[in-house]
Amino acid sequence: MSITADQLQARLAERLQAEVEVVDESHLHAGHxxxxxxxxxxxxxxxxxxxxxxxxxxxxxxxYDAVSDWMKKEIHALAIDAADTPN
Structure with missing residues (x-):
């Protein structure tokens, strides 16, 4: 099963009560x-x-805790920019 950027965004927003932007960069890693x-x-x-x-x-x-079950297979790499301010 492959997850989408929208699914990842929804889960992080819910579990971390956060504003979340997600970009799927999988196409940049074809063949990896x-x-x-x-x-x-x-x-x-x-x-x-x-x-x-x-x-x-x-x-x-x-x-990572919020998506730990997806880190086993669905997510291979996750680049994170996390802050407590809206900038």
Whole structure:
């Protein structure tokens, strides 16, 4: 099963009470090992009050926790820009 950018956006928005933008960059990785196995490459920009006071690593852990079941196969790579401010 392959997920879409819309599905990823909806899950992150719900679980992190966040403003989320998702870009599917899978086409840039055609032929890559993860892409051949069905894993998608996404870039996400997330703004959530839950990130307030957290360092980058802790913010990224929250994001990965929100999609941990998809990280096994559906998502091969996830580039994250996570902040607590709307910028």
């Amino acid at each position: 090992a993860g892409a051949r196995e069905g894993g998608r490459h996404f870039r996400v920009k997330i703004r959530s009050a839950q990130f307030e006071g957290l360092r980058t690593l802790a913010r990224h852990r929250l994001v």
